[in-house]
Amino acid sequence: MSRVSNVVDxxxxxxxxxxxxxxxxxxxxxxxxxxxxxxxxxxxELCRIRIAQLVESAFDNSLRYQPALVAGLDENKIAExxxxxxxxxxxxxxxxxxxxxxxxxxxxSSISDDDVARxxxxxxxxxxxxxxxxxxxxxxxxRTNSAFRIEPPEAVPPTLPAFVLQPAAS
Amino acid sequence: xxxxxxIPQEMLEGYFIQMxxxxxxxxxxxxxxxxxxxxxxxxxxxxxxxxxxxxxVLHELIRLYNAKVQDCQxxxxxxxxxxxxxxxxxxxxxxxxxxESSALPDHVKAALRITSAVSTNPGLLSDEIWAQAxxxxxxxxxxxxxxxxxxTTASKVTITLGLDPGKxxxxxxxxxxxxxxxxxPELAEAIAELRASGVVVEGxxxxxxxxxxxxxxxxxxx
Numbered sequence: 406m407s408r409v410s411n412v413v414d415x416x417x418x419x420x421x422x423x424x425x426x427x428x429x430x431x432x433x434x435x436x437x438x439x440x441x442x443x444x445x446x447x448x449x450e451l452c453r454i455r456i457a458q459l460v461e462s463a464f465d466n467s468l469r470y471q472p473a474l475v476a477g478l479d480e481n482k483i484a485e486x487x488x489x490x491x492x493x494x495x496x497x498x499x500x501x502x503x504x505x506x507x508x509x510x511x512x513x514s515s516i517s518d519d520d521v522a523r524x525x526x527x528x529x530x531x532x533x534x535x536x537x538x539x540x541x542x543x544x545x546x547x548r549t550n551s552a553f554r555i556e557p558p559e560a561v562p563p564t565l566p567a568f569v570l571q572p573a574a575s
Numbered sequence: 576x577x578x579x580x581x582i583p584q585e586m587l588e589g590y591f592i593q594m595x596x597x598x599x600x601x602x603x604x605x606x607x608x609x610x611x612x613x614x615x616x617x618x619x620x621x622x623x624x625x626x627x628x629x630x631x632v633l634h635e636l637i638r639l640y641n642a643k644v645q646d647c648q649x650x651x652x653x654x655x656x657x658x659x660x661x662x663x664x665x666x667x668x669x670x671x672x673x674x675e676s677s678a679l680p681d682h683v684k685a686a687l688r689i690t691s692a693v694s695t696n697p698g699l700l701s702d703e704i705w706a707q708a709x710x711x712x713x714x715x716x717x718x719x720x721x722x723x724x725x726x727t728t729a730s731k732v733t734i735t736l737g738l739d740p741g742k743x744x745x746x747x748x749x750x751x752x753x754x755x756x757x758x759x760p761e762l763a764e765a766i767a768e769l770r771a772s773g774v775v776v777e778g779x780x781x782x783x784x785x786x787x788x789x790x791x792x793x794x795x796x797x
């Protein structure tokens with residue numbers, strides 16, 4: 406369910422709400438998936454879930470990015486995400502990127518040259534550019550899903566082919 | 576806010592906030608721009624049958640509100656020509672920074688509360704804010720308000736990379752006929768309808784919008 410009641414047909418709530426603007430939905434999701442694919446999968450996933458926490462998107466928080474799982478990211482680490490600065494499970498690179506992601510979400514215009522230099526110390530110029538673009542679309546997507554109050558899906562929406570459902574808590 | 580590019584010179588050659596994605600365009604920076612097709616579908620700068628369906632003045636006020644929140648100099652200085660002709664004036668734009676206590680109409684305030692929540696903390700988009708807005712807008716319009724509010728945060732990437740083209744690049748009116756907005760049948764149809772209604776849909780790209788002034792719509796300009 407979502408807060409939008411007059412929806413279109415679709416396999417999940419995401420499709421039923423965003424599908425009210427089908428052309429926009431299609432182009433946006435294409436850009437979203439391409440943008441994530443260009444960046445480091447584990448960094449993308451850590452940032453994506455942290456963003457979902459910050460903007461309160463239950464939908465985004467309920468999915469997992471398969472390439473990151475393949476690369477070794479597990480639920481133990483994801484569970485520590487809200488305390489990434491103290492947790493030993495996170496590398497300095499991941500901490501720097503997560504701090505940058507939080508700044509981007511909260512007020513991107515306040516990111517200083519010094520802030521950028523801190524994260525760039527851990528990334529190549531290409532990695533920095535593609536990570537920033539990925540943050541942009543992940544921030545937009547999670548904000549929108551939060552605003553529409555789209556709940557965790559029972560199946561992965563077809564527009565998110567690289568994702569799986571979050572494993573049930575054991 | 577970044578005042579200089581934060582990426583290597585060779586990576587920003589040819590960059591623009593919105594760019595065409597196509598097989599013929601192999602410019603790598605197109606990958607980090609906003610797909611121009613998204614901007615067209617968001618009804619910037621003209622509404623088509625496939626795009627968001629909001630009143631042009633409200634549409635422009637939402638876009639400009641977010642331009643201010645994100646501190647996008649380029650976005651803040653541009654005006655959609657169609658919105659100006661539909662009644663957007665600079666007093667309304669000035670009121671955006673204090674819209675709750677301003678003389679802006681109630682339906683605009685209701686929409687801006689949604690935009691404000693989406694662009695800052697969407698968890699604050701309460702049932703009360705949604706219900707207030709529903710007094711003035713259909714549910715389809717509410718969906719478009721949310722999507723446009725989200726769409727106009729896309730400048731965050733450009734700003735963070737230090738690639739905001741700046742005030743000088745955009746202190747002007749955007750006309751629907753500008754090349755950047757393409758030549759799709761839907762756009763052509765929308766432009767023809769606007770033109771038939773007496774709206775000016777084309778103008779020199781460098782046409783200045785004097786700071787603090789109001790451009791008066793006039794069918795006689797056609």
